[in-house]
Amino acid sequence: MADQSIPEACTSGAAPAPEETLPGNGTRGETPVQDGSGISRRTLLGTAGATGLVLGTAGGAVGYAAAPSEATPLSSVGADMAMFHGKHQPGITEGLQAKGHLVAFDLAAGAGRKEAAALLRRWSATAERLMAGEALTSDDTDVARDAGPSSLTITFGFGHSFFARTGLEKQRPVSLDPLPDFSSDHLDKARSNGDLWVQIGANDGLVAFHALRAIQKDAGAAARIRWQMNGFNRTPGATAHPMTARNLMGQLDGTRNPKPTDSDFDKRIFVPSSGSNDPSWMANGSYAVVRRIRMLLDDWEKLSLAAQENVIGRRKSNGAPLSGGSETTAMDLDKTDAKGEYVVPVNAHSRITRPDQNGGAAMLRRPFSYHDGFDANGVPDAGLLFVCWQADPLRGFVPVQRKLDRGDALSKYIRHEASGLFAVPGGAAKGEYVGQRLLEG
Ligand SMILES: C=CC1=C(C)c2cc3[nH]c(cc4nc(cc5[nH]c(cc1n2)c(C)c5CCC(=O)O)C(CCC(=O)O)=C4C)c(C)c3C=C
Numbered sequence: 356m357a358d359q360s361i362p363e364a365c366t367s368g369a370a371p372a373p374e375e376t377l378p379g380n381g382t383r384g385e386t387p388v389q390d391g392s393g394i395s396r397r398t399l400l401g402t403a404g405a406t407g408l409v410l411g412t413a414g415g416a417v418g419y420a421a422a423p424s425e426a427t428p429l430s431s432v433g434a435d436m437a438m439f440h441g442k443h444q445p446g447i448t449e450g451l452q453a454k455g456h457l458v459a460f461d462l463a464a465g466a467g468r469k470e471a472a473a474l475l476r477r478w479s480a481t482a483e484r485l486m487a488g489e490a491l492t493s494d495d496t497d498v499a500r501d502a503g504p505s506s507l508t509i510t511f512g513f514g515h516s517f518f519a520r521t522g523l524e525k526q527r528p529v530s531l532d533p534l535p536d537f538s539s540d541h542l543d544k545a546r547s548n549g550d551l552w553v554q555i556g557a558n559d560g561l562v563a564f565h566a567l568r569a570i571q572k573d574a575g576a577a578a579r580i581r582w583q584m585n586g587f588n589r590t591p592g593a594t595a596h597p598m599t600a601r602n603l604m605g606q607l608d609g610t611r612n613p614k615p616t617d618s619d620f621d622k623r624i625f626v627p628s629s630g631s632n633d634p635s636w637m638a639n640g641s642y643a644v645v646r647r648i649r650m651l652l653d654d655w656e657k658l659s660l661a662a663q664e665n666v667i668g669r670r671k672s673n674g675a676p677l678s679g680g681s682e683t684t685a686m687d688l689d690k691t692d693a694k695g696e697y698v699v700p701v702n703a704h705s706r707i708t709r710p711d712q713n714g715g716a717a718m719l720r721r722p723f724s725y726h727d728g729f730d731a732n733g734v735p736d737a738g739l740l741f742v743c744w745q746a747d748p749l750r751g752f753v754p755v756q757r758k759l760d761r762g763d764a765l766s767k768y769i770r771h772e773a774s775g776l777f778a779v780p781g782g783a784a785k786g787e788y789v790g791q792r793l794l795e796g
């Protein structure tokens with residue numbers, strides 16, 4: 356298939372054109388740029404190639420301009436912009452970004468609801484500016500200058516412990532109850548959970564770091580970093596056509612992700628505005644399960660290609676099911692070989708994770724790969740920052756992970772080392788900050 360795992364549904368047009376540049380150090384970022392046909396600039400560029408220069412009405416889209424004369428012309432990679440305001444927070448349905456930072460904070464001793472509200476207000480203002488490709492209002496470090504918005508997204512969530520710290524226990528969703536223990540867990544508590552969670556993604560490493568640093572500085576005395584993880588994916592635009600991303604085992608990973616065009620997508624991924632057990636402040640929100648999953652690459656890479664393909668149940672080259680066809684062909688679970696054995700083994704990861712094998716359980720996987728160096732013996736500390744999104748973790752991640760725990764062929768080659776579960780509220784309306792309905796409700 357020639358489709359990326361997650362369509363770039365929420366990406367707007369591009370950075371503002373030069374004539375939209377504001378005096379001072381900011382650019383006006385709220386208006387997606389459209390050509391006369393109403394097609395966003397991103398759509399046009401998608402056919403022209405992702406590295407082409409973005410031409411605006413006055414000659415070129417610009418990012419981070421101190422003054423028009425200093426504006427840097429951007430390619431579509433730099434100009435692409437996700438919207439901060441909306442029904443859902445950004446960073447859930449957009450395509451995978453090249454760089455990611457996952458960071459959890461704990462509120463400082465003495466910080467409560469008031470300080471948390473002020474922090475979310477600061478964070479939201481920062482996210483809105485940076486996602487629009489604007490500089491910070493004060494003390495900007497210039498790290499992201501010249502790079503444009505680069506599809507930056509900043510997403511905020513609340514962990515189970517946040518609610519007792521802020522006296523908001525009555526507002527804590529039942530879905531935030533701790534995940535069950537799984538027999539294969541090797542979890543490091545210091546790198547798990549946290550009061551607050553921030554996911555930063557961008558298609559430029561400097562833009563992502565700049566956002567991370569700004570978010571950390573905004574925390575001030577109100578919250579301290581509990582853990583931080585850094586990840587990456589293939590740079591969008593590296594291939595002529597969008598393709599499903601590969602992970603560090605070399606597999607196409609994301610083929611069977613739910614698509615925003617699926618009729619039941621919203622129901623599976625987002626909390627409805629009414630009719631669920633969730634508190635009203637979670638309307639249009641989602642639950643993120645975060646797992647740092649180390650890949651035992653030295654063992655994995657010793658396997659033959661055929662053995663690797665049996666572990667997943669798909670061809671490594673093109674992601675096609677072992678039962679035949681191409682990446683998008685439906686898997687034939689009943690197909691047998693000459694010996695009468697299933698061609699997709701009974702413990703193949705792709706067989707046992709399917710919604711139809713798990714009471715309909717589905718999730719949107721939006722991971723980053725990570726590599727944190729090699730140990731003294733040359734063993735890589737590398738794997739997947741597995742982030743999955745669902746309306747209800749008890750009907751998404753939990754049943755599937757239970758199943759994997761009982762007999763996934765992949766489990767010999769991975770180790771779950773950290774875990775988090777976060778309630779990610781719906782998007783902020785104009786003039787609102789993320790989580791306002793919880794903190795001021
Ligand atoms: C509990 C949920 C899951 C964990 C943990 C998980 C880890 C994990 N997965 C891969 C690689 C692949 N996963 C694939 C499919 C797939 N995986 C899950 C869930 C978890 N994976 C689901 C729900 C699915 C889709 C099932 C379906 O609907 O058919 C695939 C196949 C291609 C694809 O569909 O994406 C690969 C490859 C790794 C390497 C990994 C841990 C490191």
Ligand SMILES: [Fe+2]
Binds near residue numbers: 704708
């Ligand atoms: Fe998987």
